[in-house]
Amino acid sequence: MGPQKRYLKTKNVSKVTFCLPAEAAGEAQAVYLVGEFNAWDAEATPMSRLKSGEFKVTLDLETGREYEYRFLIDGQVWENDWAADHYRPAGIAGAENSVVAV
Numbered sequence: 001m002g003p004q005k006r007y008l009k010t011k012n013v014s015k016v017t018f019c020l021p022a023e024a025a026g027e028a029q030a031v032y033l034v035g036e037f038n039a040w041d042a043e044a045t046p047m048s049r050l051k052s053g054e055f056k057v058t059l060d061l062e063t064g065r066e067y068e069y070r071f072l073i074d075g076q077v078w079e080n081d082w083a084a085d086h087y088r089p090a091g092i093a094g095a096e097n098s099v100v101a102v
Helices: none
Strands: 004-007 013-020 031-035 055-062 066-073 077-079 086-089 096-101
Antiparallel strands (some): 004 013
């Protein structure tokens, strides 16, 4: 299904909701969304934990491009988005980044 996108008619922006499901989050205390849209800053975009155990955050992203990203769990574990639009090699042996096309 991928990140949920809601396009705005008045701007070249989409409200994109990223979700890390409870089964991927496990016992996580904190999850951050890290990617090209925040210069890969590991603390710029904290995600909110829902009662269901999943983590979510919504960002306004410029349309007409793709963004690479990953989730950072408890500052130690990198996780891909299981529902990303597609994946791209991360430049680290065997690692991939999630990609959202907006």
